[in-house]
Amino acid sequence: MNVFIQRPGRRDAQKDATRVRILEAARDHFERHGFEAANVRAIAADAGVAAGTVLLHFADKRDLLHAxxxxxxxxxxxxxxxxxxxxxxxxxxxxxxxxxxxxxxxxxxxxxxxxxxxxxxxxxxxxxxxxxxxxxxxxxxxxxxxxxxxxxxxxxxxxxxxxxxxxxxxxxxxxxxxxxxxxxxxxxxxxxxxxxxxxxxxxxxxxxxx
Amino acid sequence: MNVFIQRPGRRDAQKDATRVRILEAARDHFERHGFEAANVRAIAADAGVAAGTVLLHFADKRDLLHAxxxxxxxxxxxxxxxxxxxxxxxxxxxxxxxxxxxxxxxxxxxxxxxxxxxxxxxxxxxxxxxxxxxxxxxxxxxxxxxxxxxxxxxxxxxxxxxxxxxxxxxxxxxxxxxxxxxxxxxxxxxxxxxxxxxxxxxxxxxxxxx
CATH class of the missing domain: 1.10.357.10 (Tetracycline Repressor, domain 2)
Known part of the structure; x- marks a missing residue:
């Protein structure tokens, strides 16, 4: 199996898992605090990632909500x-x-x-x-x-x-x-x-x- | 006719006319500029009243929109x-x-x-x-x-x-x-x-x- 095909695949899977974890944290956060009070830093902390990682996946809080x-x-x-x-x-x-x-x-x-x-x-x-x-x-x-x-x-x-x-x-x-x-x-x-x-x-x- | 009844009536009518003029200016303003871009000072100017007069009648821009x-x-x-x-x-x-x-x-x-x-x-x-x-x-x-x-x-x-x-x-x-x-x-x-x-x-x- 070609490692050059395999590697990006593994990276994509990891990226997807991070995305899923961020979204799950965001849902709970929005549900508990409401959209207005929610903030990206707290969602990142709940998901166990840096705030910068959230912003790699999503443009802003509203984008996160929609996703x-x-x-x-x-x-x-x-x-x-x-x-x-x-x-x-x-x-x-x-x-x-x-x-x-x-x-x-x-x-x-x-x-x-x-x-x-x-x-x-x-x-x-x-x-x-x-x-x-x-x-x-x-x-x-x-x-x-x-x-x-x-x-x-x-x-x-x-x-x-x-x-x-x-x-x-x-x-x-x-x-x-x-x-x-x-x-x-x-x-x-x-x-x-x-x-x-x-x-x-x-x-x-x-x-x-x- | 009792002047104490008459006077407040005249003041009320004047107040109503001001309110109507402000609302008419607000409608045109919202329609031309959209709600986000609209501002109370410009609406007051269009209505020919001071911004403070608008705020005597309406709490804020959103209140004005609803009214x-x-x-x-x-x-x-x-x-x-x-x-x-x-x-x-x-x-x-x-x-x-x-x-x-x-x-x-x-x-x-x-x-x-x-x-x-x-x-x-x-x-x-x-x-x-x-x-x-x-x-x-x-x-x-x-x-x-x-x-x-x-x-x-x-x-x-x-x-x-x-x-x-x-x-x-x-x-x-x-x-x-x-x-x-x-x-x-x-x-x-x-x-x-x-x-x-x-x-x-x-x-x-x-x-x-x-």
Whole structure:
């Protein structure tokens, strides 16, 4: 094996491990102290690295916040999207929403900062956020199409528009939760999805839940 | 007429006129320079008052921003809610949404700052924002009930939940517009409302638009 290929590989792995350790320390730090009070030096100390090492990996505190959150969200999305369990469209959409809400509930302070930031992020985070949203939207459309193939929803219903409606409900429930106005965002999401879906059933099934 | 009642009245009117002039200067200033670059001294100069006068009326730049925006939004809401023109539920909801989107389009920079701030405002602005949202939600429920009385929507449809769905679509369209992702938020709102409503029609009318 060529040592010139092997060596950078080992260095990359080490660099990745350092990055992961810094991000883990940053998440805990942001969650405990809030974004405003957090500082790079204390995060570096928690991660057992020099402050300069943190700044080799991340431009500043905000960059660190985005990296920590978007990594988590990407992992949550990948897991939620992988869902292979059978169920009705409503059950599958419930699981998709529940996976995200469970993440936010584990890291409430971090998530509220994220919500404010992600919705109005600047590049390159804006692009990464848009990409993640597109992936989840694509998954909602897939679930909708699978339900359509099963005769659960009508043939003439618009799947992409349904995906946008799902995101509208999801964001609304998330914002209401972040504002402290709603203790159970998933229950609200379920009710909104149910009311929306009642018009998209095949003619024989309409009026199930209003 | 008692001069002791008259005098403070005149002073109040003068104070109100000064407040209105400061807010008008602030709106133009925020719109032209953005919130970050705006400063109280320049706004005072535009309004033809001393910086100290501005600070008698408003705690700081952020307070000024909130006062300017919430006054405008309250006026927009009052006008939109006053709508007495007849029409289908979809037409009336379109007019309600269009009134707000027209305001945002007139003051895009200010509105984008508002959106970010209003969704996550601190007290007392949070309370004022919640109150305004509740008023518009109440109006949506009224329109829905009027449509129900006309047989446009089914008797067993949940009006309050429909109001939440309407707000979900409205916020989604607004956020998409603020991110530059959608040029016509009102067209998106109309399509989402139409898909949602198709399940809430009386049985004979379902499947109108999917």
């Amino acid at each position: 920590a959150l978007f990594d988590d969200l990407a992992a949550t999305a990948a897991e939620a999207v992988r869902d292979e369990e059978p169920g009705s469209l409503e059950q599958r959409l419930h699981r998709l929403g529940a996976a995200f809400f469970a993440y936010y509930a584990r890291r409430p302070a971090l998530s509220k900062t994220l919500l404010r930031d992600a919705l109005f992020a600047d590049p390159p985070w804006q692009a990464r956020f848009t990409e993640q949203v597109a992936a989840v939207h694509g998954r909602v459309v897939e679930l909708f199409n699978a339900a359509r193939a099963q005769g659960e929803v009508a043939d003439d219903a618009d799947p992409a528009l349904f995906g946008v409606a799902f995101f509208s409900f999801y964001y609304f429930a998330l914002i209401a939760w972040a504002q402290g106005a709603h203790p159970s965002p998933i229950a609200l999401l379920d009710r909104l999805v149910a009311q929306h879906l009642c018009g998209l059933r095949p003619a024989a099934n309409v009026r199930r839940a209003r | 300017a925006l919430f006054d405008d939004l309250a006026a927009t809401a009052a006008e939109a809610v006053r709508d007495e023109e007849p029409g289908s539920l979809e037409q009336r909801l379109h007019r309600l949404g269009a009134a707000f989107f027209a305001y945002y389009a007139r003051r895009p920079a200010l509105s984008k700052t508002l959106l970010r701030d209003a969704l996550f405002a601190d007290p007392p602005w949070q309370a004022r924002f919640t109150e305004q949202v509740a008023a518009v939600h109440g109006r949506v429920v009224e329109l829905f009930n009027a449509a129900r009385a006309q047989g446009e929507v089914a008797d067993d449809a949940d009006p309050a939940l429909f109001g939440v769905a309407f707000f979900s679509f409205y916020y989604f369209a607004l956020i998409a517009w603020a991110q530059g992702a959608h040029p016509s938020p009102i067209a998106l709102l109309d399509r989402l409302v139409a898909q949602h409503l198709c399940g809430l029609r009386p049985a004979a009318n379902v499947r109108r638009a999917r």
